Amino acid sequence: MRLPTVKRRKEIGLLFSTEQRIKGSYLEIRRTLNEGDARFLFVISKKCGNAPRRNRIRRILREWLRKNYNKFQAGNIWMIRVSLETKCISYNKLSITLRRELVELLSKLIEKDIDVEV
Numbered sequence: 348m349r350l351p352t353v354k355r356r357k358e359i360g361l362l363f364s365t366e367q368r369i370k371g372s373y374l375e376i377r378r379t380l381n382e383g384d385a386r387f388l389f390v391i392s393k394k395c396g397n398a399p400r401r402n403r404i405r406r407i408l409r410e411w412l413r414k415n416y417n418k419f420q421a422g423n424i425w426m427i428r429v430s431l432e433t434k435c436i437s438y439n440k441l442s443i444t445l446r447r448e449l450v451e452l453l454s455k456l457i458e459k460d461i462d463v464e465v
Contacts, residue, residue: 350413353388353424362426369456371448375428385419390428404429407442
């Protein structure tokens with residue numbers, strides 16, 4: 348299954364202006380209401396590392412979200428922004444660190460426990 352993404356400029360603007368957000372050490376997650384299925388937007392700055400590192404971060408996040416897609420309500424658009432501090436994480440610990448923080452932040456934002464493997 349391919350993960351649905353946000354592509355419209357208007358929706359991206361809504362995500363950046365929304366107040367419903369939560370921030371951790373490495374990730375910031377924002378959510379806004381919209382019609383349709385749950386969709387996602389990833390924001391990863393060039394300052395997070397070179398292209399292979401940014402692509403690895405994107406793949407890690409996308410894979411976790413794809414496996415847990417059924418936990419997200421329809422009608423929400425999600426933006427996951429990766430902070431510059433991810434540059435300090437070693438390549439070997441990148442996957443486990445990002446997935447652990449993703450579970451922690453999403454369970455706070457959704458206000459229910461997400462019982463999934465990290």
